[in-house]
Every structure is written in C-alpha cells, then in structure tokens.
Amino acid sequence: MANPLILREGDPPRLVELRRPVADALAAAGVVQVTLTDRPGWWEVTPGTQIGVVGVAGLQVVIEPKIDINRLVFLMGYARRPDFWRDDRVLLDADADLPEALADAFVRLARRALEQGLLKGYVTVDDTLAVLRGRVREADQLRRRWGRSIPLEVRYDEFTVDIAENQVLLAAVEQLLRTPRVGVRYRAGLQRLRLQLADVTAPGRGGGRPSWTPSRLNARYVPALELAELVLAGRSFEQRVGDLVVSGYLFNMATIFEDFVTVALREAFRSFGDVRGCSTAPTWMRRRPCRFVRTSSGRPPASHGWW
Structure with a gap:
C-alpha cells in the first residue's frame, strides 16, 4: 500500500499526484475538494471540516484535526454526557491517528470492563415453543394458531449476556474492524474482544443503536461504553465510484464543535432556566x-x- 496522504483539517490546498479515477472517486465522496491543475496528473486537494480516514484504490487519505486528539474526544464526549467527561478518565495516544487512537483506548477500556466476565441482565423474549414458558401472548396465539393449543406463542424474561451494554461494545468492535487505518496490533485486540462477545447479537448496520443508562449494575462498563458511543458516532461509509470502491470513517468537526458549544452554554445558563x-x-x-x-x-x- 502506498504511503498515506496526510492532510490537516482546514489547511490550504495541497498539490498531489493522483490518477484520474482516484481523483474522481475522492471528489465524488465529498470528503475533500479535488481540483485539476495545469500540470497533467497533479491535483489540488483541499481538506474541509471532516476528519478521519478515507481509502480508495490502495491510497489512504488521513485528515487530522487541528486540535489534540484528547481535546477532540473531550469535545465529542462532553456533548453527550458532561458529568462523565468532566472527570477526563479516557486518555488517547496523542501521537496516533484518530482511528488507531480510538481503537487503542477502546481495547484497553473494554478489556477492563470484561475482566469480571460479561454483564448479564433480563431481556424480554417473544418466542414460539411447544411447552409453556412465561406467559401466553393470547392475541398472537388466536391470530396465528386459530384455536390450536400447540405451539404456544409465549413471552418470558431471560437472564442473558445479550443485553444493550454488550451489544454496544460489540457494535464498536465491528465498527473499528471495518475502519481503514487500524493496524494489525489493534485488530488483534479487537478480535479477542469479538470472541469474548460471541454470544451477543450484533446490531444491524444502519439500524438504531441499543440504549443504555448508567447504573450501579453497569458501573464497570461505563468508561468503555462512553468511548464506544463516540466510536459509533463516526460516519462509516463505502460507495462505488466507477470501478473503484471508496470507504471511510469520518467525523464532522463543525458538528462536533456546535454540539459542544450548545451543551456548554446550556450548562452555563442553567441558572436562567x-x-x-x-x-x-x-x-x-x-x-x-x-x-x-x-x-x-x-x-x-x-x-x-x-x-
């Protein structure tokens, strides 16, 4: 793979040698502005407010934020849950790219969360069984079985590891494994986490994320869950442009800053109602x-x- 093209958010245009299909694919993805120059094969590539990594035809384009990664993660997290992120308990490798820094910190926090085993909880299950378990869903039984007594449409509570907290961790693992620019060392840790979460149902891509609430029962999970939510907040995409596939993992700095300012002002103006x-x-x-x-x-x- 060729050396990555390193850009910085909001920097002036940079002159880069690109093949025409690659330039067209980057332009179509809308991540950077690509402009043809008078010099054949050379293009001006201008980063905007998006940060992260984009891959196309063996080329990786890394767009770094202007601010330190730990400050970036604080801005992102504070907009979600100010009371947690004020404590500054999540530290990232400031010298790493954003995807690798997130992967490294997430693996560390998730391992710590799972040291005592997977968290379990009660989940309501609707099922069709030959024996009674829990209670009969009478309306479904009449509608589907037309008066027959077997099989039974039942609803019961099951004590299981397939709960929202574990599903969020697994979703973050899968997201990071799909992300370009996450190295072998980090992928090995993510694969081990995936094995630990083998009995957990992965949320479908594009669907809603499971919701969870901090509590005494999931306290050991909270740091890992907070970082997992930030991982899942990134925009992961894959699209075909001509014969090339463009994939990426991006955050919009303008949105991050606006969300942070909104929450910070709300906190500051709390005395005004x-x-x-x-x-x-x-x-x-x-x-x-x-x-x-x-x-x-x-x-x-x-x-x-x-x-």
Missing part, C-alpha cells in the same frame, strides 16, 4: 454567525456578559 435556540439559521453580526437563545426565566443570557 430552560435554554433553547430561537432559530436554526445563524444571524450574521460583524461577519460572524451568531445564534439567539430563549430562556424560560425571560432574562437574556447576553446581559450576563457572554457576548
């Missing part, structure tokens, strides 16, 4: 986009010295 945005479209003031907020107390936060 419920704080909500007044419009989705920004208002431009002094050539900068501004947003207005409405508070349930009726007092303007702007008077508090924030702007």
Whole structure:
C-alpha cells in the first residue's frame, strides 16, 4: 500500500499526484475538494471540516484535526454526557491517528470492563415453543394458531449476556474492524474482544443503536461504553465510484464543535432556566454567525456578559 496522504483539517490546498479515477472517486465522496491543475496528473486537494480516514484504490487519505486528539474526544464526549467527561478518565495516544487512537483506548477500556466476565441482565423474549414458558401472548396465539393449543406463542424474561451494554461494545468492535487505518496490533485486540462477545447479537448496520443508562449494575462498563458511543458516532461509509470502491470513517468537526458549544452554554445558563435556540439559521453580526437563545426565566443570557 502506498504511503498515506496526510492532510490537516482546514489547511490550504495541497498539490498531489493522483490518477484520474482516484481523483474522481475522492471528489465524488465529498470528503475533500479535488481540483485539476495545469500540470497533467497533479491535483489540488483541499481538506474541509471532516476528519478521519478515507481509502480508495490502495491510497489512504488521513485528515487530522487541528486540535489534540484528547481535546477532540473531550469535545465529542462532553456533548453527550458532561458529568462523565468532566472527570477526563479516557486518555488517547496523542501521537496516533484518530482511528488507531480510538481503537487503542477502546481495547484497553473494554478489556477492563470484561475482566469480571460479561454483564448479564433480563431481556424480554417473544418466542414460539411447544411447552409453556412465561406467559401466553393470547392475541398472537388466536391470530396465528386459530384455536390450536400447540405451539404456544409465549413471552418470558431471560437472564442473558445479550443485553444493550454488550451489544454496544460489540457494535464498536465491528465498527473499528471495518475502519481503514487500524493496524494489525489493534485488530488483534479487537478480535479477542469479538470472541469474548460471541454470544451477543450484533446490531444491524444502519439500524438504531441499543440504549443504555448508567447504573450501579453497569458501573464497570461505563468508561468503555462512553468511548464506544463516540466510536459509533463516526460516519462509516463505502460507495462505488466507477470501478473503484471508496470507504471511510469520518467525523464532522463543525458538528462536533456546535454540539459542544450548545451543551456548554446550556450548562452555563442553567441558572436562567430552560435554554433553547430561537432559530436554526445563524444571524450574521460583524461577519460572524451568531445564534439567539430563549430562556424560560425571560432574562437574556447576553446581559450576563457572554457576548
């Protein structure tokens, strides 16, 4: 595989030698802007606000964030759960690429979470059985069996490892294994985790993620689950452009920052009551986009010295 093309979020255009099909595939993916130059075979590649890694025809394009990876992960996590991420319990390798840094930290946290074995819990199961277990789903029994007594449409609670917490961990494992730029050393750890989670049902791609709530019972899982949620927040894609397949794993820095600022301001303005945005479209003031907020107390936060 050729040496990766390393770019930095928001940097000026960079002159790169590319084959025409590869340039077209990158342009079609919409991750970077690709412009033909007067020099045959050479293109200007301009990164935007997306960070991560894209692979096409043996070429890997790595788009690094402007900020340190640990700060990036803090911004992402704080927007999800401020109370957890204030403690700064998740540290990543600042010298690694984002996918590898996430994989390394996730493997460490997941191993720690699973040291005492897989967490178990009760799951409600709808099934068709020859013997009674739990209770009969009467409406389904009448609709499907037309008065027959066997088989039975039943519903019961099963104590199992196939619960939301384990499903989220497995989904993150599968996501990282599909991600370009995750090296062999990290993949070995991910494969071991996959074996440990062999009895867990993997959520379908494109479907909704299982929901979980921090509690006393899953406390040892929480750091790994929080990082797993960040892993799953990335946009994973694979598309065909002509004869080439473009795959990638990306985060949008503009969205990350906007989500962080929204939550941070909500926390800061808590004394004003419920704080909500007044419009989705920004208002431009002094050539900068501004947003207005409405508070349930009726007092303007702007008077508090924030702007």
